[in-house]
Amino acid sequence: MAVYEHLYAAYEGAPNSARQRFLVIPRYALREVFKSKLLVTFFILCFIYPLVATILVYLHHNANALALLQINVRELLPIDRTFFRTFLEVQGAFALILTVLVAPPLISRDLSNNALPLYLCRPLSRAEYVLGKMAVIVFLLSLVTWIPGLLIFFFQASLAGFAWLWANLWMIWAIFSGSLIWIILLSLLALAVSSFLKWRVVASGALLGLFFVPSAFGEIVNQLFLTRAGSLISLWASMNSIWRGLFGLFVRQSGTIRGKVDSPIYEGQVVNIALLEPPLWASWLIIALVCALCVWLLARKVRAYEVIK
Amino acid sequence: MTSVIELEQLSVTFGKRPILKSLSGALNGRAIGLLGPNGAGKTTLIHTLLGFHPPTSGTARIFGQDITRDAKQVRSTVGYMPENDSFIAKMSCVQFVRLMAELSGIPARHALERAHEALFYVGLGEARYRPIDSYSLGMKQLAKLAQAIVHGPKLIILDEPTNGLDPPTRSRMIALIRQIRDGGRARILLSSHLLRDVEECCDEILVLKDGYIAANCNLEEERKANRKFIELETRGGNRAGFAEAIGGLGCEYALSGERRIKLIMQEKVEISDLYRLALEHGVQIRRLNFKRDSLEDIFLKAMENGNLPEVSAEVNNGNRIGNGNGRAN
Numbered sequence: 089m090a091v092y093e094h095l096y097a098a099y100e101g102a103p104n105s106a107r108q109r110f111l112v113i114p115r116y117a118l119r120e121v122f123k124s125k126l127l128v129t130f131f132i133l134c135f136i137y138p139l140v141a142t143i144l145v146y147l148h149h150n151a152n153a154l155a156l157l158q159i160n161v162r163e164l165l166p167i168d169r170t171f172f173r174t175f176l177e178v179q180g181a182f183a184l185i186l187t188v189l190v191a192p193p194l195i196s197r198d199l200s201n202n203a204l205p206l207y208l209c210r211p212l213s214r215a216e217y218v219l220g221k222m223a224v225i226v227f228l229l230s231l232v233t234w235i236p237g238l239l240i241f242f243f244q245a246s247l248a249g250f251a252w253l254w255a256n257l258w259m260i261w262a263i264f265s266g267s268l269i270w271i272i273l274l275s276l277l278a279l280a281v282s283s284f285l286k287w288r289v290v291a292s293g294a295l296l297g298l299f300f301v302p303s304a305f306g307e308i309v310n311q312l313f314l315t316r317a318g319s320l321i322s323l324w325a326s327m328n329s330i331w332r333g334l335f336g337l338f339v340r341q342s343g344t345i346r347g348k349v350d351s352p353i354y355e356g357q358v359v360n361i362a363l364l365e366p367p368l369w370a371s372w373l374i375i376a377l378v379c380a381l382c383v384w385l386l387a388r389k390v391r392a393y394e395v396i397k
Numbered sequence: 398m399t400s401v402i403e404l405e406q407l408s409v410t411f412g413k414r415p416i417l418k419s420l421s422g423a424l425n426g427r428a429i430g431l432l433g434p435n436g437a438g439k440t441t442l443i444h445t446l447l448g449f450h451p452p453t454s455g456t457a458r459i460f461g462q463d464i465t466r467d468a469k470q471v472r473s474t475v476g477y478m479p480e481n482d483s484f485i486a487k488m489s490c491v492q493f494v495r496l497m498a499e500l501s502g503i504p505a506r507h508a509l510e511r512a513h514e515a516l517f518y519v520g521l522g523e524a525r526y527r528p529i530d531s532y533s534l535g536m537k538q539l540a541k542l543a544q545a546i547v548h549g550p551k552l553i554i555l556d557e558p559t560n561g562l563d564p565p566t567r568s569r570m571i572a573l574i575r576q577i578r579d580g581g582r583a584r585i586l587l588s589s590h591l592l593r594d595v596e597e598c599c600d601e602i603l604v605l606k607d608g609y610i611a612a613n614c615n616l617e618e619e620r621k622a623n624r625k626f627i628e629l630e631t632r633g634g635n636r637a638g639f640a641e642a643i644g645g646l647g648c649e650y651a652l653s654g655e656r657r658i659k660l661i662m663q664e665k666v667e668i669s670d671l672y673r674l675a676l677e678h679g680v681q682i683r684r685l686n687f688k689r690d691s692l693e694d695i696f697l698k699a700m701e702n703g704n705l706p707e708v709s710a711e712v713n714n715g716n717r718i719g720n721g722n723g724r725a726n
Contacts, residue, residue: 098549
């Protein structure tokens, strides 16, 4: 099909790899994503905390710098499991906002422009289409979560020595898997929302709402009924429990305390407060269920044509 | 030889409503027209062939490949131009066609070149860097055609390609379809409500009605068959003698009214023989018509057919619906 011949001809060269074909989607989508100045600015902001963490690690091992800045090493945050868990928590929050900025139009734009038949009439399955769209979010969120997390970890290991690395080797898995679970949850939720809501602003709002509304509601339940069970409906709280579990910091608080409480229901009465924090497996279960629900919704929604039965 | 499309007891049901009812047959034309009234199942058939809807029972094959078992291979040999507006927003046309080429399996380094070629081919060369959102309806149709042919598929499925086009753009689209058909490198399945489009482009038609095959005939053969039927309008002379003389040539004939003679030509008989006999019998031939069933006739007769399941069964047995005189039973 040469331009000047104006003839129709088949492509006779070697095709690209069928297994990696879905990666064409994120390549084009990322090009579009980085055209937004707002997103690029926020993306740069996402690296401020890793930079601060790196400086902290450096200061811990540089007596000259500490002396110059007149800082006592004991005043600095210790570089331990709590340091990395906090890192994950902060970067996890940035990842959430990044998802809200990037993800909503990913599927909704294709749905509103009726582009799905064009994707799915090619050698690309529905699962590969979703994977391709997911890859956009996974790539961006990886850059702000586990990749800088591991880089800081190895930086600390290089300064602290082999003994520290050997003693904390398990943290590599905690940083990686903790980030990955959060990334998968965010991408599935974002894509599910994107496949249902065609308006970007509404989709962004809905995505934020999915995190903040249940968290607020759960906190109200906790305060009113003096329980911790309300945290179960909060995705952020569940994820925090999982992170604490992965870093060996999860301590389930249970037991009864007798005391005066300011809850609106008890109004300063002295009552028995039953502290029963949901077990760690309950948080895993909640996250797994939400992911499964999102997969189910995507399977229902991502179709070339919707059949009205 | 492998058929372009083979249907084998293909049924598709949405919920409890059957849409395609046990379709069987083989389609071999260079350009196959898919006709039928609204709700006949044309689009569902196309979507099923593309794997968008799973068959409830039976199957279909495209170039011998099963649409469910070899779905990906089938889709890599097919180009699809959907009926409705379909594009990817915030992209220039060349980027859009390039993306489609890459998704069809063309490596990135060749995809851009192919995209440029396809856009020049359909006549959008000068507008290829403009965002598709800014295109007119006709340009969007051409862009859809470009994305359907960019990877050089063996079968191009066009769903209402001339929908909403002005006459010059429609002519351009029809010319492109005919050019692709005549090039012989790709087969075409054209679904259209416009019989004129199908008649201009297709050499085989499949007519669907209520999910059944109402007719499946080769338009080329029909046209050839139509050439055998002649109607003469005569004046003066010995009309009866002239008719008998025509019968003497081995042609079947029938007198109609006072001036007309209908006859079926034999292979060895030429038109000049008729003029010679007319001269011999002092008859003037005032008018000579090749009786021809238009596609509209075939379509309307197929629509009038009230015994559709049997028609489908006939097609199943490999029989043509047309009975040799260009009529659908």
